[in-house]
Amino acid sequence: MMEDNVVLIGMPGSGKSTIGVVLAKVLGYRFIDSDLVIQESEKRLLKDIIEEDGLEEFIRIEERVNASLEAENSVIATGGSVIYGPDAMRHLRNIGTVIYLKLSYDSVKERLGDLAERGVVLRPDQDLYALYEERCPLYEKYAHITVNCEDMTIEQSVKQIVNQLEKCIF
Numbered sequence: 001m002m003e004d005n006v007v008l009i010g011m012p013g014s015g016k017s018t019i020g021v022v023l024a025k026v027l028g029y030r031f032i033d034s035d036l037v038i039q040e041s042e043k044r045l046l047k048d049i050i051e052e053d054g055l056e057e058f059i060r061i062e063e064r065v066n067a068s069l070e071a072e073n074s075v076i077a078t079g080g081s082v083i084y085g086p087d088a089m090r091h092l093r094n095i096g097t098v099i100y101l102k103l104s105y106d107s108v109k110e111r112l113g114d115l116a117e118r119g120v121v122l123r124p125d126q127d128l129y130a131l132y133e134e135r136c137p138l139y140e141k142y143a144h145i146t147v148n149c150e151d152m153t154i155e156q157s158v159k160q161i162v163n164q165l166e167k168c169i170f
Contacts, residue, residue, distance in 0.1 A: 005029075005074050005096030006165065009139055011132060012080040012120045013111035014101040015149060015157060020077035022158050030074040034082065038065045046079070055121055063088040071095065081121040083138035093142065097168060099161055100143035104150055105132045144168065 006023065008016040017033050024031035035046055038061060042049055050058045063085025066078060069092070076096065082088055092098055103111075109128055112120065122131055140146065145164045149157045 004072050005076055006161070007076045007078060007092045007096040007098045008101055009078050009082060009098055009142065010080065010101035011103060011108045011135060011139075012115075013108050014080075014103045015154065016077040016080075016101060019101065019149075019154055019157050019161070020075045022154055023161055024075040026158055026162060027075065028073075030071070032069070032071055032074050032076045034062075034066055034069065034076060034078045037069065038062055038079070041065055050121065055123060058121065059084050067091045069095070079121075080135065083135060083142055084121075089142045093144070097144045097165060098142055099164070100139040100146045101157070102139070102146050102148045102150070105129060107150060108132060 006027070006029070008020050008023075010016055020033070021031050023029075038049070039045055042061060044052070046058070049061060053061075059081060062079055062081060066082055066085060066088035069076065076092070078092070082092070089098075112128070115122060115128065120131075122128070126134075145161075145168065147157065147160050147164060152160070
């Protein structure tokens, strides 16, 4: 079951969607962006869900959608806050190999433009650094494999992921 899917987790801006598309092509897999699945199921943009329903409800919706994802031979790019949903993470670990795309705080900060536009889940009392510090241990906890994407191109990151997957699976 493990080799059926590859699940990408990591901070917003870590390249989950971009790397995911290329990785899916290399593996001959389908590509699923769970943020788009959430928007489809809710018929609203992520930022609108957060604005209209609040953070807590968004996290609940995100967990419900991710915990019910059914996929085979797919690369699944998740939202950065997926790790707040233990049921979702248990499900994703059961249906695939979870890979944490690790980046330094400075790289994340540099890559992210307007946080609100990207639908980045920040509590009112939180800045990006506090969010990074809060999430990194959770990414580490749930990942089967951690790939450091610091100073790597998309192609280099994909190659590293494929190498890691081959060690684990084949």
